Amino acid sequence: MYSAKVMDHFSNPRNVGEMPDADGIGTEGNPVCGDVMKIYIKVKDNKITDAKFQTFGCGAAIAVSSMVTEMAKGMTLDEALKITKASLAEALDGLPPQKMHCSNLGADALHKAIEDYRNKQK
Amino acid sequence: MYSAKVMDHFSNPRNVGEMPDADGIGTEGNPVCGDVMKIYIKVKDNKITDAKFQTFGCGAAIAVSSMVTEMAKGMTLDEALKITKASLAEALDGLPPQKMHCSNLGADALHKAIEDYRNKQK
Amino acid sequence: MNKIYLDYVATNPLHPEVFEAMAPYFKEHFGNPLSIYEPGMHAREAIENARECVAALINAKPKEIIFTASGAEANNFAVKGIAYANQSKGKHIIVSKIEHHSILNTARFLEKQGFAVTYLPVDKYGTVNPADVEKAIIKETILVSVIHASPEIGTIQHVEEIGRIAKQKGVIFHTDAVASVGNIPVDVQSLNADLISFAAHQFYGPKGAAALYVKEGTRIVPLIYGGIQEGGRRAGTENVPAIVGMGKAAELAKRDLRKRIEHVKALRDKLVNNALKTDKVLLTGHPDKRLPGHASFVVEYIEGEAMLLLLSAKGVYAASGSACSSKALKASPVLISIGIPAHVAQGSVVFTLGEEITDNDINYFNETFPQIISRLREISPYAKGWEGTEGSACTAQK
Amino acid sequence: MNKIYLDYVATNPLHPEVFEAMAPYFKEHFGNPLSIYEPGMHAREAIENARECVAALINAKPKEIIFTASGAEANNFAVKGIAYANQSKGKHIIVSKIEHHSILNTARFLEKQGFAVTYLPVDKYGTVNPADVEKAIIKETILVSVIHASPEIGTIQHVEEIGRIAKQKGVIFHTDAVASVGNIPVDVQSLNADLISFAAHQFYGPKGAAALYVKEGTRIVPLIYGGIQEGGRRAGTENVPAIVGMGKAAELAKRDLRKRIEHVKALRDKLVNNALKTDKVLLTGHPDKRLPGHASFVVEYIEGEAMLLLLSAKGVYAASGSACSSKALKASPVLISIGIPAHVAQGSVVFTLGEEITDNDINYFNETFPQIISRLREISPYAKGWEGTEGSACTAQK
Numbered sequence A, B: 001m002y003s004a005k006v007m008d009h010f011s012n013p014r015n016v017g018e019m020p021d022a023d024g025i026g027t028e029g030n031p032v033c034g035d036v037m038k039i040y041i042k043v044k045d046n047k048i049t050d051a052k053f054q055t056f057g058c059g060a061a062i063a064v065s066s067m068v069t070e071m072a073k074g075m076t077l078d079e080a081l082k083i084t085k086a087s088l089a090e091a092l093d094g095l096p097p098q099k100m101h102c103s104n105l106g107a108d109a110l111h112k113a114i115e116d117y118r119n120k121q122k
Numbered sequence C, D: 001m002n003k004i005y006l007d008y009v010a011t012n013p014l015h016p017e018v019f020e021a022m023a024p025y026f027k028e029h030f031g032n033p034l035s036i037y038e039p040g041m042h043a044r045e046a047i048e049n050a051r052e053c054v055a056a057l058i059n060a061k062p063k064e065i066i067f068t069a070s071g072a073e074a075n076n077f078a079v080k081g082i083a084y085a086n087q088s089k090g091k092h093i094i095v096s097k098i099e100h101h102s103i104l105n106t107a108r109f110l111e112k113q114g115f116a117v118t119y120l121p122v123d124k125y126g127t128v129n130p131a132d133v134e135k136a137i138i139k140e141t142i143l144v145s146v147i148h149a150s151p152e153i154g155t156i157q158h159v160e161e162i163g164r165i166a167k168q169k170g171v172i173f174h175t176d177a178v179a180s181v182g183n184i185p186v187d188v189q190s191l192n193a194d195l196i197s198f199a200a201h202q203f204y205g206p207k208g209a210a211a212l213y214v215k216e217g218t219r220i221v222p223l224i225y226g227g228i229q230e231g232g233r234r235a236g237t238e239n240v241p242a243i244v245g246m247g248k249a250a251e252l253a254k255r256d257l258r259k260r261i262e263h264v265k266a267l268r269d270k271l272v273n274n275a276l277k278t279d280k281v282l283l284t285g286h287p288d289k290r291l292p293g294h295a296s297f298v299v300e301y302i303e304g305e306a307m308l309l310l311l312s313a314k315g316v317y318a319a320s321g322s323a324c325s326s327k328a329l330k331a332s333p334v335l336i337s338i339g340i341p342a343h344v345a346q347g348s349v350v351f352t353l354g355e356e357i358t359d360n361d362i363n364y365f366n367e368t369f370p371q372i373i374s375r376l377r378e379i380s381p382y383a384k385g386w387e388g389t390e391g392s393a394c395t396a397q398k
């Protein structure tokens, strides 16, 4: 069902945990649907220096969270805003079709975290 | 499907053939339904001294014809009139239920042959 | 004693390679294909591989194949599923008079539910005239279902032509190809059918696996509701080994089709030529446009079941459409439809060949068959002719 | 690595003796059971023997058994067959809210055809109150169908009582016993059911064989029309090896039932006791009146599919009713029916045991399961509680 890459990121998720001193936090999803992602970022000079996540959800949701935090780290905010559902799925060597929409919330949660950071800067 | 006795009477039918000098002839059945029996008897002193048959029909019909002619030979006419569907089936160690009604015409054909003989005596 | 199975149209022996392919799915890979753990996923993959092979046999896309458990199920599914999916458009259905019972009795059920059904006649060869289909289509017509090849008389219909007419008129076309797929080339691209039924046990595959081809985009209501197996179109835990077997059988059929056809056709022709030498033996169905391994006759003055029993005693296994040999005790409606009088139809006998049949088998058969005919004619009161009894109808006895 | 199959309710591995019984019917005795020659008659006898064994398992008469290809088919057949046979009397049907999809979706189909359906609620254990059945029956009611035991939560219904009420009111009663027959005693004499569905693959028999018990004298319209197989009530060339396998599996189930129950119940209790030691793990379904090998839980703050994947990586194969683990992407309606909030239902996990499971397996499982729970809770944003998110409905994403 899942690619080896998904299984790797699910079984050994990177960047798990809370980030008490986060610069931005984004949450996406709904536990009633089965998937919720919370993404934390640290930002310096418009760049994401660190990212962490907490996720309630299926294998795909956890793997997506792990992947999106890995990808985001080191990116500028504008680069990170270009991460999409499709680019995440591609980075994971694909996701089953029924998981594309309900579990692939990583980009949205990340974008929300960036928004949160920018709102705080105002 | 068929008992060994049915198969024996079907495979080696007794008393097959026309009887040009018959004293009575009885035909029962309808080729459209798949079974027709023609029974010939010779009668002497109210006794059936010989019986023959010609049958168009399935295995059961041929076996019944063979059995009814065997049974009838040596019987008085009144005894022969007591042969029934049931006694024929019993003598053949049973017939499949769906064959009881459509292929078990031996008794009727025999009784018609006796009737034919008696009509001729009048 | 020789044992010669000449009833391939009833069912085929399982090909040894097919059994080998199935074997691991009984015990080793027994998982439920819906499960997400390894044993289940293994079964799921096996099903999807089988679907590809089955689709390839008729040149369809894998997603156009819905597995069922029998040809009869596929036929019921096709006719009811299209009827219920389109009843708001109209409630008229067209079938031929020589459909298999699984179509005819389904049509009768739908009549009770308020559908109207037209039963198309056939000519003396059992062929439906495509022009009759065209004439029968009305505004309310939603489905035409015509059998591809008859298991009783072997005749192959002009399905391409019928399909073209249906398409032109915007009516869905189903063909029951249970007796043909795997035995003659069937290509969905040229057949013009929206739905096609076929069964594995007709081409050396297992019993318990069959399929309905449903052309992409054709809406169909399930016959068996439940879970999401077969894309929600046919529920029930999949019979994994049988489906795997159908896949393998389809692969072999595709590979060997031409060879199989040549083999059975040559032997069948030899059988027919010899049988017709006996007086009052008639070939039923079309002389040429028929299944290559199919030979069907009526033998006058004698009855089919009696022939089968004597043949069986000689090790030859065959079938008949006579009333006595059917458990329903009615002569085959197919034979009546092609104009054979009911009493002559009692002498029906059908021989169907497969790849195991040898030239020696046919030699033995050709020796045996005329002997059996003359033996039964010696017993028959009609050996010299029907004596004018043929008019009366059969009513009283049943 | 250990491989522990804990999803017996999805399907069972085939018993080796069952496979042995089936084996000769693939190639050697491949004949069509309708044929009158020896190979066909051999198959026919094998089917009738199997019918006797299957009937004996539930204390029915052989002629009350109709073979089908799956539990789903038996359920569709029962509900539609009774509905169509009795529609002139009335068009009202009663089912419970925790029926299998093969009942629920069939009921919905009948609603579209003009039938009315009452869906009975259940209590927090998933039990239907027989008094509710009594209240729901109206003059037009023709059928009550209540599942015998739930595959998702294990709860066993008061079917005897429901059957008594139906009989008293002159309404036909069907019970879906697919998850129970072969796993607990089922006796048609005490069950008061007119129809019972069950499937071989739930008691170490093959996929592809199931049955509908239809009490003598109960009229039913076929689901699959066609030939005269199964007394004209279910057409299609019989899947002889599968039916033979079901017969053997029934024989073994009857012989070993008590032993099997004792075995799985002891191990199941050990599993449940250990699982409930972890915080916020709840048993779903009835604590006692449940299938003996069945343990089902909701684990708060984490999701079922993720548990299944980690368990699978540890060689433990199980099931879940979570939205993510279902291909339909909806949380199990059964869990919602027993009052579990939708977000908690996401943590559903179901373990079902069978005769191959050992005490060592359960020890290994008992060690592994809590580790997996804590690992996923470490990732979860809810590890300290639900934070009041539980109210919102799930709509947007699908």
Ligand SMILES: Cc1ncc(COP(=O)(O)O)c(C=O)c1O
Residues within 6 Å of the ligand: C235, C236, C237, D009, D010, D070, D071, D072, D073, D075, D100, D102, D147, D149, D150, D151, D176, D177, D178, D179, D199, D210
């Ligand atoms: C209670 C119940 N009913 C019906 C079914 C459907 O049976 P099958 O999968 O054999 O079609 C199942 C499947 O496990 C079941 O548990």
Ligand SMILES: Cc1ncc(COP(=O)(O)O)c(C=O)c1O
Residues within 6 Å of the ligand: C009, C010, C070, C071, C072, C073, C075, C100, C102, C147, C149, C150, C151, C176, C177, C178, C179, C199, C210, D235, D236, D237
């Ligand atoms: C043309 C045709 N249709 C349907 C069927 C029914 O198929 P099954 O016996 O697999 O249900 C048959 C059976 O041989 C057939 O020949």
